[in-house]
Amino acid sequence: MAKTVLVTGASRGIGREIALLFAENGCSVAINYRKSIKQATALKEKINAFGGTAEIFQADVGNYDEVKTMVDNICKTFGFIDTLVNNAGISEQLLFTDISPDRWAKMINTNLTSAYNCCHCVLPKMIRNHKGCIINIASMWGETGGSCEVHYSVAKAGIIGLTKALAKEVGLSNIRVNCVSPGVIMTDMMSAFDEQTIAQLKDETPLYRMGTPQDVANTVLFLADDKSSFITGQIIGVNGGIYI
Ligand code: NAP
Secondary structure, three states: OOOEEEEOOOOOHHHHHHHHHHHHOOOEEEEEEOOOHHHHHHHHHHHHHOOOEEEEEEOOOOOHHHHHHHHHHHHHHHOOOOEEEEOOOOOOOOOHHHOOHHHHHHHHHHHHHHHHHHHHHHHHHHHHHOOEEEEEEOOHHHHHOOOOOHHHHHHHHHHHHHHHHHHHHHHHHOEEEEEEEEOOEOOHHHHHOOHHHHHHHHHOOOOOOOEOHHHHHHHHHHHHOHHHOOOOOOEEEEOOOOOO
8 A cells, every 4th residue: 555645634633643554554644734843743753763754744724825835845755645634623612603703714714625725736636647535534513513513513514515526526537535524532622521521422422432543544544545446425434323
């Protein structure tokens, strides 16, 4: 599985685990980060230490020009991006009436327009090469709707729509587009929730545990593998059964 993969938001959490797993499986990894340069550098060093190939690329994926420059630089370094993982994201809990136009715009920009930006910059070369794989990270809240997370839910529902529509459009170019929709995964993102809420979510989960970044990474790797070559346009839940 010798490929080059761009993982957005790979400095921490789920993205970090995806980058690490791809590197362990022989891929060259472009580690995108926005602020966490220390963590991104530590990940690159960890990958290099076991003989893997990785470079770090700073960009706010919500900014089209920054994404374009990043993709150009990755192509200069690695030649071609075989696999794009649109993982970067933010979350926040707010009553709908407290979501200001600025907060709304930031959420949609970071969690949805970012995927447009990355796909738009990466796809022309994939189409020319007649191969490629895109994996978007949504959320179960994009499928069910989450109270006090309307803007987050809307962005993630948009990711699901983007996945299905784009899969139909680029299939003939031998490009697959899929989506992983995680449930509750223990990362920094969950630090906003108190212990009682976490325990309640665990109670509601048939597999009776919280998810790990590895759970999500394993599914992303599976979707990127050539063995998944007949899978496109799918939304794969990694949620312990909390939403079926
Ligand atoms: P996390 O631990 O908070 O990490 C978020 C990552 O995204 C960081 O590496 C961060 O990089 C990066 N990022 C944020 N804004 C960015 C931007 N504008 N440009 C580039 N990178 C940016 O979150 P996580 O839990 O790993 O979440 C990863 C993805 O899974 C997100 O899309 C999230 O919505 C989704 N998800 C998570 C859960 C969960 O329970 N954790 C459930 C469902 C879906 P910097 O630190 O460098 O800014």
